[in-house]
Amino acid sequence: MSETRSPRRFYIETWGCQMNELDSQRMAGQLMQQGILPTREPEAADIILLNSCSIREKAEQKVYSRIGEYRRFKQHNADLLIGLCGCVAQQEGERALSRVPDLDFVLGPARVGELADVLARRRSGERVVATGFPEARQYDIDAISRQGEYKGMVTLIEGCNKNCTFCIVPKTRGPERSRPLADVLSEVRHLLDYGFQEIELLGQTVNHWREPGGTLDFADLLEAVATLPGLRRLRFVTSYPRDFTPRMVEQVGKHENICPYLHLPVQSGSDPILRRMGRGYTRAQYLDLVAQLQAARPDLALSTDIIVGFPGESEEDFQRTYELIEEVRFSAIFAFKYSPRPGTAAPRLDGQVYDDVASERLQRLFARQETIQEDLNQGLVGKELDVVVTGWGREAGMQTGRTPCHRIVHFATGPEPVELGSVTRVRIDSARAHSLKAERLGAVAALSA
Numbered sequence: 001m002s003e004t005r006s007p008r009r010f011y012i013e014t015w016g017c018q019m020n021e022l023d024s025q026r027m028a029g030q031l032m033q034q035g036i037l038p039t040r041e042p043e044a045a046d047i048i049l050l051n052s053c054s055i056r057e058k059a060e061q062k063v064y065s066r067i068g069e070y071r072r073f074k075q076h077n078a079d080l081l082i083g084l085c086g087c088v089a090q091q092e093g094e095r096a097l098s099r100v101p102d103l104d105f106v107l108g109p110a111r112v113g114e115l116a117d118v119l120a121r122r123r124s125g126e127r128v129v130a131t132g133f134p135e136a137r138q139y140d141i142d143a144i145s146r147q148g149e150y151k152g153m154v155t156l157i158e159g160c161n162k163n164c165t166f167c168i169v170p171k172t173r174g175p176e177r178s179r180p181l182a183d184v185l186s187e188v189r190h191l192l193d194y195g196f197q198e199i200e201l202l203g204q205t206v207n208h209w210r211e212p213g214g215t216l217d218f219a220d221l222l223e224a225v226a227t228l229p230g231l232r233r234l235r236f237v238t239s240y241p242r243d244f245t246p247r248m249v250e251q252v253g254k255h256e257n258i259c260p261y262l263h264l265p266v267q268s269g270s271d272p273i274l275r276r277m278g279r280g281y282t283r284a285q286y287l288d289l290v291a292q293l294q295a296a297r298p299d300l301a302l303s304t305d306i307i308v309g310f311p312g313e314s315e316e317d318f319q320r321t322y323e324l325i326e327e328v329r330f331s332a333i334f335a336f337k338y339s340p341r342p343g344t345a346a347p348r349l350d351g352q353v354y355d356d357v358a359s360e361r362l363q364r365l366f367a368r369q370e371t372i373q374e375d376l377n378q379g380l381v382g383k384e385l386d387v388v389v390t391g392w393g394r395e396a397g398m399q400t401g402r403t404p405c406h407r408i409v410h411f412a413t414g415p416e417p418v419e420l421g422s423v424t425r426v427r428i429d430s431a432r433a434h435s436l437k438a439e440r441l442g443a444v445a446a447l448s449a
């Protein structure tokens with residue numbers, strides 16, 4: 001009997017933003033093209049990829065402790081390769097290889113398309129560091145594994161030029177680069193043909209998109225994408241407040257299939273702090289933009305990011321942030337304690353805030369937001385909404401989905417479970433701060449092309 005080697009397996013762990021999620025799908029796709037299959041068990045893998053995030057120090061620490069756990073598997077699998085990918089990879093480069101002797105390679109976010117080549121080089125003995133931001137990049141839309149996804153993610157812009165004083169992203173994802181409109185449209189068409197009902201456009205400052213060498217901007221791109229036949233739901237993250245123009249606001253108001261949900265990071269409600277962060281807008285300008293968007297789209301839900309305890313933040317500054325969340329009534333907030341990052345300007349600012357002060361402010365903010373969210377969600381009870389099915393619930397007979405305004409819904413499936421990524425109609429029965437419960441009313445026919 002001839003010996004057959006079982007197929008090789010890979011395991012990818014992903015932290016951080018949607019960009020990283022998509023990069024993981026790209027890496028999975030490349031491996032599957034080589035006949036290497038995914039596994040859910042890291043112990044069973046021959047290749048482990050850790051797609052890391054370095055936005056805050058904690059995220060960075062996590063990936064190193066995970067490498068520490070996984071390197072032990074090498075004792076019983078001499079062929080196992082472990083790669084550090086993502087933003088910590090870009091930030092650490094060579095340092096990661098000297099810090100962790102068992103680490104096989106380091107692959108930065110702008111080099112994701114080179115995974116197959118890096119693996120081949122490793123197999124011939126080299127400990128590869130592939131970081132930096134080459135002019136020519138490999139991006140193969142056919143080598144993206146979208147299995148098990150309910151939405152199709154499409155990159156619009158890579159990198160960021162904003163240089164906010166707290167943020168490491170310009171260092172880890174490099175200078176901003178827009179993809180040509182023709183590439184974006186053909187990828188979206190491809191995903192619609194595949195059957196995705198929801199498309200999510202990605203960029204660190206997605207609304208700063210410009211046609212390379214041309215004059216079209218994000219408003220034109222929205223028009224072009226939203227009018228593609230068969231596109232049911234269009235979302236985009238993350239918008240930069242200062243880059244929103246009246247033409248973009250108009251597009252959001254005009255196209256029904258653009259979701260009435262926007263993530264619009266404010267970071268702080270206090271002008272002196274916004275200035276120190278280098279955000280380029282004032283509290284009044286942010287609130288004015290919110291008012292324009294809400295006027296264009298009365299059903300609009302907004303979420304935001306907030307940093308508390310930024311250097312120089314006084315109690316009074318924090319109060320301005322607290323009042324801002326009361327005024328806007330966001331459907332969700334993502335709030336964090338300030339974390340000093342290497343290579344950024346903010347660690348050099350005076351007025352560093354004590355950790356216990358920042359923790360207490362964060363707790364107060366979350367407590368207030370909890371009541372706002374509960375109140376907003378209660379207002380949805382009794383309403384009928386279309387949800388995109390995102391997965392299975394923890395309880396038997398339950399599935400989960402997202403409303404057009406991106407709220408999480410748990411619903412009873414009824415006799416037939418609903419397919420991942422399809423749209424079904426539900427009636428909201430009850431509401432809590434972070435989720436809604438609903439009853440399924442029946443499937444909605446997909447829009448015909």
Ligand code: 5AD
Pocket residue numbers: 055056166167168265267305306307336337338339340341
């Ligand atoms: N410390 C804390 N939070 C940060 N963010 C970015 N950099 C930092 C930092 N140094 C937050 C911002 C951003 C979100 C993705 O992470 O709120 O919008």
